[in-house]
Amino acid sequence: MSDLHLALLGPVRMWRDGTEVPLGSPQQRAVLAVLLLHEGRVVPGEELVDALWGDVPPKGAWGTLRTYVSRLRQVFAGSAVVIKTAGTGYAAQTPPSSVDAVVFRSLVTRARDQAAAGDPGAGATTLAQALALWTGEGLDGAPGEYLAQQRARLQAARLAATELRFGLLLDAGTDAAGQEDVTAELTLLVRQHPYLEQLRELLMRALYRQGRQADALAVYHAGEALLRDELGIDPGPALRAVHQRILVSDPGLLAGPGPLPEEAGPAPTLLPARLPRFTGRDTELARIADALAEPPDGCTTTVGVHGLDGLGRSALVVEAAHRAGDRFPGGRVYADLAQMSGDLAEVLGAWLGAYGVPAAEVPGSATARAVRLREAAGSRRVLAVLDGVEDTTTLGLLTGVLPPGSAVLFVARRRHPEPVSTTWVPVGPLPAADGLRLLEHVAGRDRVAAEPAAAARLVSLACGWPLSLRLIGGRLNTHPHWSAAATADQLAHELAHPAETVHDDCLLAEAPILRAYTRLRPTQARALVRTSRLEGETFGIHQAADALGTTCEDAWSVLDSLVELGLLTETGPSGLPQGTTYSMAGVVRAFARRQPDDDGPAARPVWRDRAALYAAS
Numbered sequence: 217m218s219d220l221h222l223a224l225l226g227p228v229r230m231w232r233d234g235t236e237v238p239l240g241s242p243q244q245r246a247v248l249a250v251l252l253l254h255e256g257r258v259v260p261g262e263e264l265v266d267a268l269w270g271d272v273p274p275k276g277a278w279g280t281l282r283t284y285v286s287r288l289r290q291v292f293a294g295s296a297v298v299i300k301t302a303g304t305g306y307a308a309q310t311p312p313s314s315v316d317a318v319v320f321r322s323l324v325t326r327a328r329d330q331a332a333a334g335d336p337g338a339g340a341t342t343l344a345q346a347l348a349l350w351t352g353e354g355l356d357g358a359p360g361e362y363l364a365q366q367r368a369r370l371q372a373a374r375l376a377a378t379e380l381r382f383g384l385l386l387d388a389g390t391d392a393a394g395q396e397d398v399t400a401e402l403t404l405l406v407r408q409h410p411y412l413e414q415l416r417e418l419l420m421r422a423l424y425r426q427g428r429q430a431d432a433l434a435v436y437h438a439g440e441a442l443l444r445d446e447l448g449i450d451p452g453p454a455l456r457a458v459h460q461r462i463l464v465s466d467p468g469l470l471a472g473p474g475p476l477p478e479e480a481g482p483a484p485t486l487l488p489a490r491l492p493r494f495t496g497r498d499t500e501l502a503r504i505a506d507a508l509a510e511p512p513d514g515c516t517t518t519v520g521v522h523g524l525d526g527l528g529r530s531a532l533v534v535e536a537a538h539r540a541g542d543r544f545p546g547g548r549v550y551a552d553l554a555q556m557s558g559d560l561a562e563v564l565g566a567w568l569g570a571y572g573v574p575a576a577e578v579p580g581s582a583t584a585r586a587v588r589l590r591e592a593a594g595s596r597r598v599l600a601v602l603d604g605v606e607d608t609t610t611l612g613l614l615t616g617v618l619p620p621g622s623a624v625l626f627v628a629r630r631r632h633p634e635p636v637s638t639t640w641v642p643v644g645p646l647p648a649a650d651g652l653r654l655l656e657h658v659a660g661r662d663r664v665a666a667e668p669a670a671a672a673r674l675v676s677l678a679c680g681w682p683l684s685l686r687l688i689g690g691r692l693n694t695h696p697h698w699s700a701a702a703t704a705d706q707l708a709h710e711l712a713h714p715a716e717t718v719h720d721d722c723l724l725a726e727a728p729i730l731r732a733y734t735r736l737r738p739t740q741a742r743a744l745v746r747t748s749r750l751e752g753e754t755f756g757i758h759q760a761a762d763a764l765g766t767t768c769e770d771a772w773s774v775l776d777s778l779v780e781l782g783l784l785t786e787t788g789p790s791g792l793p794q795g796t797t798y799s800m801a802g803v804v805r806a807f808a809r810r811q812p813d814d815d816g817p818a819a820r821p822v823w824r825d826r827a828a829l830y831a832a833s
Contacts, residue, residue, distance in 0.1 A: 220295050222310065224252060224317040225370065226351030228358050230291070237291060243268055244284045246358045251299065251308035252315055253366055260631060261304035262777050267362035278304075278773040304776045316349045317370065323349075324377050327384070336384040343381035350374060365609060369635075372616060375409065382418045386425070398422050406435070410442055413455045420458050424469055432462050447584040452591045483547040483596065484570035490538050491531040493657045495682075496650030500641050504536040507639040508543060508599070508623050516615040517623040518635045520608070523643035524782030525728030526683035529627045530603050532643060537601045537625060546596030546619060547571070554604025560613065563602075564589055586617040595619050602626040611635055629732070630781055644782070645680030645801070648672070654682060658689025663700065670700035677707050679801035683728065729807045732781060741811075743774045744783055747800065748808030754787050754799045772796060 221231040228245040230237045239245045250267050251259060264281055265273050274280070285306055289299050298309045312318050323346035331339035354370035355363050385398055402419040409415055416439045423432035436451070436459045443449050451459070461469050500521070507519045521529050530552075537548055549570060551563040564585035568578050571592035579585050598618050605611070605626045614624055615635060631640050646654065652675050656664045664671040678684035692703055733741065746763040747755060761771040775798060778784040787799045800808070 220297065220311070220314045222248075222252060222297075222315045223351065224249060224315065225320060225349050225354050225374075227356040232295065239291060240284070240287055242357055242359050244287060246360055246363055247281070247284045248288055248308070249355055249358045249363060249366075251306060252310065253317070254307070255315075255318060256307055256309050258302040258305045258307045260780060261306070261773070262780055263631060264306070267360055270361060278770070304773065320346050320349050320377075321373070324373070324380075327377075327380065331380075331384055331387075337388040340381050340384040340388060343377055343384065346377055347374065347381065365612070369612070375412075378405065379412075379414050379418065382415075382422075386418065386421055395422065395426055399426060410439070411447070413439065413443075413452050417455050417458050420455075420462065421469060424462050429462060429465070433459070436462075447581065447587065448579040449584050449588055452587070453594075483545055484549060484567075485547065486549040486567070486570045487537050487601065488534050488550060490535055494531065494535050495654045495657060496646050497528070497532050497535070497643075500532055500643060501536055501539065503639070503641050504533075504625065505539065507641075508536075508540055508625070515620065515637075516618050518611060518615060518638040519623065519625045519641065520605075520628055520631070520638045521626070521641045521643055522628045522630050524629070525731055526681055527643045527645065527728075527782065528682040529643045531682075533601055533603065533625050533627055537599060540599055544597045544599040544623070546593040546598040546622065548599040548601065550601040550603075552603040553606070560610050561585060567600075568592060582613060586613050590617040590619065593619055593622075597621040597623075600624045608632040608635065608638075629735075644785075646682060646685070647680065648675055651675040651678065651680045651685055654685050655689050658686050659692040663692060667700040670704050673704045674700060674707070677704060677802055679803065681801065681803065684803055729783070729804055732783060733807070733811070736781075739774050740777055740781075742813070743771070744778060744804075744808050745811045745813055747775070747784075747798070748805045754797050756797045760798070 219231075219233050223229045223231075228239065228249050230239055239248060246268055247264060250264060261278065261281065265277050268281070269277055285299060292299065296311050296314065300307050300309065312322070323342055327339040327342040327346065330336075330342060353367060354374070355367045358367075382398060382402060399419070399422045402415060402422055406412075406415050406419050416435055420432040420435050423429075423435065436455065439455065440451050443451055450456075458469070504519055504521070507517060521533050523529050534550070537550065540548065547570070549567045551566065553560075553563065556562045561580075561582035564582060565578050568585060568588060569575065571589070573588065573592055577588075579588055596619060599622065600614055600618065602611075602624065603626070605628045608626075608628065611624055611626065612635065618624070632638075645651075652664065652671060655671060655675060674688050675685065678688055688703070688707065692698065692700065695703070733744070736744065743760070743764055747760050750759055750763060757768050757772055757775075760775055761768045764771050764774070775784060775796075779786055779798070783804055784798045784800055787797050
């Protein structure tokens, strides 16, 4: 095997046996960068398209993406790097030591371990090695908003490592020349990042050790004025503690950092009530619990639960948050962004109130409120639960300020490329056994036990959707004289013969589909409507291509995006267009068959206004 080096901490580049290898166009390098940032995890094709072109990809984007991947495979031929295909997505498998960003993180982890073991000098040396890997801003020359966000994330990690290195240098002690170098570098960093209190604190300590007490106090007062004038907040407890120790000429500052006060408020539990008799989801709950148990390298964990509305995502995250128990001594807080118009500042204001911060002391901007939340939580781990997340880039503010080891658990309709380290937990229909248990909870065990075959048929007709099962159970309760078999016959007829006039509970069941449909691109809406009219329980890619009047590959691409959104289900082997088969839940099929065969959701039946009344339920 050849010696391989892949660089992300500067321009995206590659060396093989000491010779640089061209990686092609900027967008081809961007594909490689996205794959390498995921460190062997599969990146769905739609996420790669979004990363390259945003919300308006060019015609033929999928074909162009496949061309980029094919060319990259040629570049890596004969090396230890393998780009594998998984469905419509890809994963790049590389030796860990070949990617500088992976090596950087590993060195930072080692330095933290060395510091924890009581050897700050060794930790500082290791961090110097890690920081020497940087040759630029990170991902230089790679285009796109997604990689711009990843560049900011890498820069934040670089700055955190820089802060830690200076802290360890001060803890280890340096000679006079070394102290001057540290002070000079910290002075420049504080000018570049004036709002970062940790850097200001380190500079104050460095100045004090040089006998420059007045200069150290001046650095504090400059920071205090800046925070109050620009953000409307006071310095945090760590910076105030160093200031106080300098005022009293604390000799402990000459030897080490000393203990910092834990000025933290109460640890609130601000969660909705658990769903009575929560049913199923053992696998999903276990995955969430595992992700929350071990935060990566002391960073903030992010866990995203995604799937179509009506499948119980919100109930799942609330149940998981309640089960998290004492893992988060800093508190568990919740907000539904959909009910707050996505206003993170409003959310943070409510959370600060839960932490006991008086309303008069709550800053105005979201950034200032996030900083104040960190101060209120202290160093304790916090679990932040967010429902209705549409723009996951807003999560970066939270993950950047929550104490180390904290977690953000959120609900989204689909997977997003950001945050890149998110553990994604898909939510699909309930298995048949769990669906039957849910029907028992709603309609009563005796009612289900009296007609087991009919009850199983109702679960099948509902396709395991919790919302549909609850509505079916409600219909049984409303008509106690009806048999389950008669109810199943009526439901089967309604699904097979969609009409303009439908029951209110059918509109409630279809409300999540309506919300998803209004967000579809024209090609996606057309594919959903036309494939809904195919005969049979399942259909193959050739049938879909004929219905759409396109090639199998193009049909595969658009149908895969509908699978990702939860509107279709893959029922056969995937990986190649010719081998993929699909099914559509009955309630989705009934809804889609009532839509006009046009280029999108702009034209809808007259009943759409009535259905919209239920869309927020």
